[in-house]
Amino acid sequence: MNTILEGFRGFARYFGGVMGADAYAKYLEHHEASGHDAPMSEREFWRDHTDRQDSNPQGRCC
8 A cells, every 4th residue: 555655645746746736846956056145036036937837838738
């Protein structure tokens, strides 16, 4: 049973990465490593992310 749960969690992490759900966490890691000032809030990050996608449309499903 534990193996099934671990497999599901691994798949969920993979799928979340493919869908971009971990983008804010990656942003925070990059922001901390590069030594910038205060990072954007998660809400500000996603607003900026969608605004960039809208102004620069590229191949995406939706």
